[in-house]
Amino acid sequence: MNIGYFPGCSLHATAREYAESLTAIAAALDIKLDEIKDWACCGATSAHSTNHMLSVALPARTLMLAEKQNLGRVLAPCAACYNRLASARQAIAKDKEIAGRIQAILGQSFENSVQVLSIAQLLSEMTGEIRDKCKRPLRNLKVACYYGCLLVRPPEICQFDDPESPSSLENIVKAAGATPVQWDMALECCGGGFSLSRTASVVRLSRSILQSARKAGAQAIVVACPMCHSNLDFRQGAINMRDNAPEPMPILFLSQLVGLGLGLDPARLGLSRHFVSPQPVLNFINAVKLQAEDREHA
Amino acid sequence: MSDLFEPNIVAFVCNWCTYTGADLAGTSRLTMAPNVRIIRLPCTGRIDTLFILKAFERGADGVIVSGCHPADCHYTAGNYHARRRFAVFRELMEFAGIDPQRVTFSWVSASEGGKWAEVVNNATEQVRRLGPFQKYPSPAAHAGEIACKS
């Protein structure tokens, strides 16, 4: 399967491991990622909080390029990019006036025909393949699936999964052989883009997420957004220090977890790039593997 | 009296909403153009599109069709059938040699006396602008025309 690929800024920088793991599982699942040539920033929070037209025009340009490059569907792994692209697509489809102005800004014909997918949407389509190719090393690994704000919301934009009680990540995680835990903070805000400007709030919000996952017995949290990852991973040191240093909680990208489930080499999944070491997860996998081998020998 | 063209307009209206709305316009003494003559029917659902063609054939310059708002039909659904029928009819009007601007479709409820006056005045002005309706050429002449072409 071929699919357009919009990495966005994060996957080329702070979330390189997300890109690496995505590339690895794409190869394993026979997905060819066609990176959109000459893509630009989605505009993120900066654009849509200052200039509405800019916040539509920036993603529209990228969508136009994808259309010209015959990419019918585009994967935007970053939840914020996904949201911006999908929002722009819908704004243009719904409002003729906006469509006209965007057309003028782009200066080229644009049909707005490209479909935008989040990683949750793409992998939800592929749970069958994941299950078939799963090597089951994650058996009994308890993970908390964390959606954050933008993966399934707002419902008008995403039109995917239940916006207040979603289950798509759980289904993917199950297909990859791990066990999702039931917990209550899957949709709470991590603090998002306030990471630098209001660190105290981010720490407070992320702490309650980490605590809830820990209480639910999770051994790792699975995320699908570079911003969530950075808040939960990068800020965890500060949070844990104040919380009297409980066990660190590894934060994995969805693609990394799926990669582990598919039995890919951890080195190819960028697991070494995290601030919180995912070693406990790898140890768990090894223990499961040893047990399995023991059983075979016996 | 000026030399202004005074069009002859026939209104086919339903008994329950528009006829009563026109009554209200009267009770409220809303002055309006005297060019519209109302023919009362139980429901817009009863209005055959042939009535409209017949009116033009008999010398009307314009026609108004009006009934209850969607969902307010006294007979639950008659106006929905009418709406579909007129949607198709509108497509065929030009084919029948009638400028669609000569026919006004509207929803006027029993409480919209003012709206009825507006509909009447607007339709009168519009038809006045278009001038008298030229009668259809006789079928024979029309047939001759076709024959010449072929």
Added chain:
Amino acid sequence: MSRIGVFICHCGENIGRTVDCARVAQSLGDLPGVVHSVDYKYMCSDPGQVLIKQAIQEKNLDGIVVGACSPHMHEKTFRKAAASAGLNPFLCEMANLREHCSWIHEDRELATEKAIALGRFIVEKIKYNRPLSTIYIPVERRALVIGGGIAGIQAALDIADGGRDVILVEKESSIGGHMSQLSETFPTLDCSQCILTPRMVEVAQHPRIKLLAYSEVESVDGYIGNFQVKIRRKARSVDETKCNGCGECQKNCPNKKIPSEFDQGLGTRTAIYVPFPQAVPNIPVIDRASCALFRGRAKGVKKVVCGKCAEVCGRNAVDFDQQDSFVTEKVGAIVVATGYQLYSIGKSQELDILRGYGEYGYGTIPDVIDGLQFERLASASGPTGGKILRPSDGKEPKKIVFLQCIGSRDPAKGIEYCSKICCMYVAKHTMLYHHKVHDGKAVVFYMDIRAGGKGYDEFVRRAIEESHALYLRGRVSRLSRDGDVIRVQGFDTLSGEPVVINADMVVLATAMRPQPGIAALAQKLSVSYDQHGFLNEAHPKLRPVETNTAGVFLAGACQSPRDIPDSVAMASATASKVLGLFSKELLEREPLIARVDRMTCTGCFHCERVCPYGAVERKTLTDSKGRIIKVIAEVNQGVCQGCGTCQATCPSKSVELDGFTDEQIYAAVNAI
């Protein structure tokens, strides 16, 4: 050649001021067929009417046109006058020269011209009027009431007390409806069952009420005064004639762990069961889905797995082979009182427009319950014996958060309307909680408090002032478990602060929705319903208990959310409508209805498809030897309301609507 009389009214100055009435009379008098044309100051006055009557008799008129006010004003008056002079009333028509002419124009010349035109239309039309006679329909003076909740019970009792027979159909095994589940009722806090059960018993013992419990309406045919209703009597697996309600079967049923519907899943019942001790009729039913014997049968197990109930039944009443049976009843009126269900806010919804509230964890967090579940907890006959205890661990909750408007007034989730009863029952819940758990704290999140009604606002004030309920104006965004407690994240809009409350229990006041299956029933009755499924009344203000289908009436929450007093009032109103209908043996109908020309009808049945009332029936024409000639449409006189949509639709022009035939309309159009 017609002999038409024209009578132009001046209406004092009302018409005469802008219309030259004498000229109108003269001009219309010149039309062919008009033999008499006069104008007069007040046609509707006694001397005016005498004028008309004399003219009819002296000049032997066969049609009269009165040019006066709107027919909505005086058509009846003049038709009556015509009838008293021996002229068929439907040969009298009016031209509207006042509302549609003199009152809205100023130019006398143009107004007079228009008046002549309007008069001419009617003169030409009336040449094609036919004498019509009032239609009389016999009325079967028995009523069917669908639904045995408080509204249905009240309607049935009122009709029966009025001296007419009633058939009461209830789909559950006992009547009583939701009211029988309630603990105490606002605003008086009297025990619900104490006031309801005597009425239930009255229904069972009333000589004029035939109670068909555990039954559903299968099909409805006919029309006002003459409905044939086929009723499915669902198989109880217990012979009603033999059972004496001793309860031995229930005691001995080994399967005791089935969640009780009556207790909203908080209690359990057996597979053969009576939903609650005061059930009417007090006859058990076997829930075949959970009975071991029937499950065994369904799996094809040859051996009889169980049969305890039949063994212990002293009267041999248990009948495992009972089948659904059907009865057909002939009734003249139908009252729909099917009531409501609570919006189950879980994730799966049967309607696309509805979206659940995943954020409230209903169904996953055990101590998040809905209003009816709280009623069962508070009820002395409930699963906890009236003690407020948490479903999860049986502990007494010390802090309960009540959330109002869950599902209601929320267009984003599919329900825009206000469920009306929740403000009141939440206030009641806080009081009941305070009475039972003295050191407990009730917190209410509300949007507005809507307590219109006698003693209602005072009641809410008591909840706040005497039961110390804390009312916070705002919404809750999420409920999450935090160990033993439920974390309630909300917002207090009056202080402008986010609020987090750790509660032991959360009660959701979920929206009221119509019963499942209401659409199917409405279609059987050809009653329209709104996008939410509530049945539509004929007029929201002036005909609130009638429907657009003559002879079908509404009572209670099937029409919109209602509390008990409103439902009872509506039921009594409906009963008086039904008794009014039954006060005569024959029903009078205006004869302005459609009829089909059997010679030209081709049997395409387009008319059948467009008729809003289902008045078109199929009739088979046969020759003298019984061979089928064709199947044609026929209009049921009792059902047709005379909209004429069939006539405009008929491709072969075989339908005529009396009073508005094609001939009549074309005659008027030709007079342009």
